[in-house]
Amino acid sequence: MGIIEKVPAYIERLPGGGIVTTSMDWVLNQSRASSLWYMLFGLACCAIEMMAAGASRYDFDRFGMIFRASPRQADLMFVAGTVTHKMSKRVKLLYEQMAEPSYVFAMGGCACNGGPFYYDCYSVLKGIDQVIPVDIYIPGCPPRPESLMEGCLKLQEKIKKEKMSDWASDRKEV
Amino acid sequence: MDRPRFRPHAGKITVDNMIENKDLREEEFLINMGPQHPSTHGVLRLILKMEGEFIRDLTPYVGYLHRSIEKIAENRTYNQFMPFTDRIDYCASMPSNLAWATAVEKLAAIEVPERAEYLRVIMVELNRIASHLIWLGTMSLDLGAVTPFLYAFREREWILDLFEMTCGQRLTYHYIRIGGVARDIPVEFEKSCRAFIKDFRRRVDDYEAILTENPIFLGRTKDIGILPLDLAKDLGASGPTIRGSNYGWDIRKVEPYSVYDRFDFQIPIGANGDVWDRYMVRIEEFRQSCKIIEQALDGLPEGDTVRSKLPTVLRPPAGEVFSRIEAPRGEMGYYIVSNGDKKPFRVKIRTASYGNLQCLRPTSIGLKIADLVAIFGSLDVILPEVDR
Numbered sequence: 001m002g003i004i005e006k007v008p009a010y011i012e013r014l015p016g017g018g019i020v021t022t023s024m025d026w027v028l029n030q031s032r033a034s035s036l037w038y039m040l041f042g043l044a045c046c047a048i049e050m051m052a053a054g055a056s057r058y059d060f061d062r063f064g065m066i067f068r069a070s071p072r073q074a075d076l077m078f079v080a081g082t083v084t085h086k087m088s089k090r091v092k093l094l095y096e097q098m099a100e101p102s103y104v105f106a107m108g109g110c111a112c113n114g115g116p117f118y119y120d121c122y123s124v125l126k127g128i129d130q131v132i133p134v135d136i137y138i139p140g141c142p143p144r145p146e147s148l149m150e151g152c153l154k155l156q157e158k159i160k161k162e163k164m165s166d167w168a169s170d171r172k173e174v
Numbered sequence: 175m176d177r178p179r180f181r182p183h184a185g186k187i188t189v190d191n192m193i194e195n196k197d198l199r200e201e202e203f204l205i206n207m208g209p210q211h212p213s214t215h216g217v218l219r220l221i222l223k224m225e226g227e228f229i230r231d232l233t234p235y236v237g238y239l240h241r242s243i244e245k246i247a248e249n250r251t252y253n254q255f256m257p258f259t260d261r262i263d264y265c266a267s268m269p270s271n272l273a274w275a276t277a278v279e280k281l282a283a284i285e286v287p288e289r290a291e292y293l294r295v296i297m298v299e300l301n302r303i304a305s306h307l308i309w310l311g312t313m314s315l316d317l318g319a320v321t322p323f324l325y326a327f328r329e330r331e332w333i334l335d336l337f338e339m340t341c342g343q344r345l346t347y348h349y350i351r352i353g354g355v356a357r358d359i360p361v362e363f364e365k366s367c368r369a370f371i372k373d374f375r376r377r378v379d380d381y382e383a384i385l386t387e388n389p390i391f392l393g394r395t396k397d398i399g400i401l402p403l404d405l406a407k408d409l410g411a412s413g414p415t416i417r418g419s420n421y422g423w424d425i426r427k428v429e430p431y432s433v434y435d436r437f438d439f440q441i442p443i444g445a446n447g448d449v450w451d452r453y454m455v456r457i458e459e460f461r462q463s464c465k466i467i468e469q470a471l472d473g474l475p476e477g478d479t480v481r482s483k484l485p486t487v488l489r490p491p492a493g494e495v496f497s498r499i500e501a502p503r504g505e506m507g508y509y510i511v512s513n514g515d516k517k518p519f520r521v522k523i524r525t526a527s528y529g530n531l532q533c534l535r536p537t538s539i540g541l542k543i544a545d546l547v548a549i550f551g552s553l554d555v556i557l558p559e560v561d562r
Contacts, residue, residue, distance in 0.1 A: 040212050044239060044558055045264035045345060047216070048308065052334075052344075055311075055327030069212040087217060087238045090209055116257065120249040123242045142345050 025164055032075070032101070033156040035064040039074035041094065044081025046108040046142040053145035063152055071097040076155070078148075079134075082110035082117060083125045095132045101162075103155060106134045107148065109141045116141060202230060205543075209238045213316040213547045216557035218531075220546075227542045232535050240561040247521035252278050252488050253352060255521075260346035262523065263559050265308050268294075268301035269501040271350035276431055277497035277508040278352045282490035290354035290480045291433045295470045296367070297340070297349060298499075299463040303374070304333045305502035306456050313453075313551030314385060317394050322384055329377055332370050339363060352488065354481030364471055371464045378460045386457070395449040399537040399549035402447065409536075410529030413504025414455045415553055419447030425500040432499075437469045449552040456554075487516050503527055503554055527559035 009022035038060075042050060054060045054067055068074045071094045083091055095104065106128050109115025114126035128134060135158065136151045208219035217238035223231035243262060247255050259274045260267040272294055279286060311326035334344050339360050341349040349356050385391045401411070403419045416423050422441045426434045442458030444451025492514040498507030504526025511520040530553045538546045 041210050042215075043217060045261055048264060048345060051308075051311075052327060052331070056324045057328065057331045071210075082239060082241055084238060084240055086240070087209065090238070094210055116261065117241050117246070120246050121242050122245070123240050144344060 025162070028164070029160045029162055033159040036076045036103070036152065036155070037066050037068050037074050038076040038078055039071050039094070039098070040067040040069050041071075041077060042080050043083060043087065044110065046078075046080035046111070049142045049145055050078055050080045050107065050148065053148045058145040058149065060149075060152075063149070063156075065152065071095075072099060074098055075101070076103045076105065078105045078107045079111040079128045079132075080105075080107045080142075082115070083128050083131075084123050085125055086123070088125045088128075088131045091128065092131050103135045103159075104128075104132055105148075105151060105155075106137045107151075108143055109139060112137050112139055213550065214557075215312060215550075215555065218550075218555070218557055218560075222543065222546075224543065227544075229538055229541055229543060229546060232538060232546075234531060234534060236531075236557070236560050238561065239557050241558065243562050244521050244523060247518055249517065251516050252490070252518065255518075256351065257346070257348050260348055261558065262525065262562060263501060263503070263506070263527075263556055264345060265556055266301050266305040266502045267345065267347045268297045268350060269499060269506060271347065272298055272432070273497065273499045273501065273506045274508055275350050275352050276499060277495055277510055278488070278490065280497045281493065281495040281510055281512055282488060284353050284484065285482055286354055287477070287479045287482055288433075289358075289475045289477050292470050292474045293355050293359060293480065294350055294432055295434065295437075296467055296474075297337070297347075297355075299466045299470070300333050300336060300367075302463050302502045303460055304330050306460060307333075309456060309502075309551075309554045310381060313548075313554075314391075316547045316551045317391065319385065319388075319391070322381060325377070325381065325384075329374060332373075336363065336367055336370065339366075351481060353484045354479075356481070358478060358480050364474075367467065367471060371468055375461070375464060378457065382457060386454070392450065394545075394548050395453060395552070398449045398541065398545050399552065400446060400448045401533050401537050405536060406447070406533065409532040411504070411533050412529055413500070413502070413526050413554075414452055414459065415504060415526075415530045415533060417441065417455050418444035418452035418552075420445055425498055425505055429498070431497075433470075434466075436473070437466050439466050449548050452552040489514060489516050498524065501526055503556065503559065504530060523562055525559040525562065527555045527557070531555045531560055 008026055009020050012019045052058060077095060077098060079091060106112045110117060111128045114124055117124040118126060136155050138147055138151045140147055202223055202225050205222040205224055207222055208214045209217040219235040219238065221233045221235065222229055243258050246258055256271060256274060259270040263270045307326040307330045311323035314322040337347055338344055340363060341347050341356060401419050403421050406416045406419045412423065420443055422443050424441045427441055439462045442455050442462065444455050490512050492512055494511050496507055496509045498505050505524065506526055507524040509522040509524065510518050513519045533553060534550060538549050
């Protein structure tokens with residue numbers, strides 16, 4: 001009964017078991033927060049750190065995070081690397097292909113605001129938030145896998161605060 | 175929209191019957207692959223002209239990661255441009271740094287302390303192993319083998335630990351500077367590095383046990399994507415791609431830079447230039463790099479000078495210079511035009527991946543679409559090197 005004591009729920013004992021009564025919000029948020037499938041989408045240097053985070057030592061699977069190659073199956077997109085003007089339309093398309101609710105990480109300096117390519121550069125988009133909404137910004141060039149994990153924990157906190165009643169107003173404007 | 179629809183057959187279903195009923199269509203069609211595709215290792219886009227399963231033509235579209243690095247170089251001083259060289263080839267930042275440093279040193283006639291040269295060799299060879307490990311992991315992942323990916327990244331983390339204790343970064347090192355290296359190695363580096371080499375020799379045998387004689391892997395790689403030598407030369411291929419085609423072209427041997435002429439190592443070459451040969455060349459390079467690192471650690475000169483004294487603002491004399499090194503993917507060089515100012519007038523970057531990407535079209539025409547993934551994996555193209 002360890003985990004059940006932490007559940008904001010009412011438990012009614014019956015002979016041979018019990019009934020757990022809790023809010024739909026809690027169940028949905030808990031299950032969504034603990035199985036964030038991310039899209040395998042590498043742009044530049046940060047993609048290598050994203051791969052390292054998913055590989056042996058850092059092991060993203062512990063968070064229930066498994067990479068999917070298709071945006072249709074993904075809940076979460078790491079914009080990992082430099083976004084050029086040419087690529088920005090494709091990134092927007094990929095974001096729109098993801099099923100609602102979807103979350104976006106701006107990973108690394110380039111995705112946050114252009115990073116080292118801010119000055120004297122004619123081809124780089126100065127921050128992915130000019131194209132798609134961003135939930136978590138992770139600075140660094142590139143960020144370490146630990147900071148990526150910290151970002152995931154922050155996103156889980158954010159998801160756990162969501163309410164079903166907000167979903168309708170939060171829908172994407174396409 | 176008027177789409178051809180499946181019609182139920184009257185009678186027995188045979189190929190002849192289907193062709194007669196025009197359900198089995200034979201015309202060519204186009205497939206768009208990328209820029210978001212798990213096996214294109216970045217943002218390459220391919221337009222494939224297919225005839226059934228077979229590739230009839232193929233056009234790579236590049237430029238999705240064009241970051242105008244050559245233009246940035248014209249607006250930075252020679253030292254300020256060094257961090258950008260990290261981002262040209264992020265899997266192998268140390269060789270990129272070394273290429274820029276040797277080019278500027280050649281232009282301005284700067285002496286490098288001997289200890290720094292040895293440290294450069296150690297770091298570059300460690301990074302060659304790390305880069306080939308990424309290639310091994312991603313290529314075997316594309317071919318459906320997940321285990322080598324996890325093994326390769328496990329060993330790569332050890333190399334990154336060595337880099338981290340030296341320069342504090344995991345991926346973009348900025349360690350090799352003009353006139354030497356940034357700082358000396360810590361005391362515990364040598365012991366850890368030797369332990370890594372000892373362990374890694376055994377690990378390479380493990381990779382070979384998993385992949386080299388694996389019938390599935392052999393079926394996917396043997397006699398697939400054969401690159402003839404004369405074609406490879408015409409297309410400007412270099413590195414393991416041309417060495418797989420039975421040609422010992424390695425800048426470390428043909429035009430020794432740094433202190434490579436003092437070490438004893440072989441250049442592995444393949445027999446007929448298929449995917450398996452390119453795989454074997456890289457596996458053998460793991461062992462040769464280990465050999466070089468051990469020799470460099472043995473011969474590492476004593477002393478604490480790792481960077482020669484330079485003026486705060488470096489102003490090389492006017493002139494042109496081209497200097498090249500052997501990066502993990504092949505020949506990497508910088509062509510610098512200087513007009514005596516503190517900033518270069520023009521920088522042209524010659525990268526290996528651009529030449530190697532040209533080999534994709536002639537090797538994959540006529541093969542099945544599944545083989546394209548194997549060929550592309552074996553070329554080890556990295557897209558920021560292509561687009562720059």
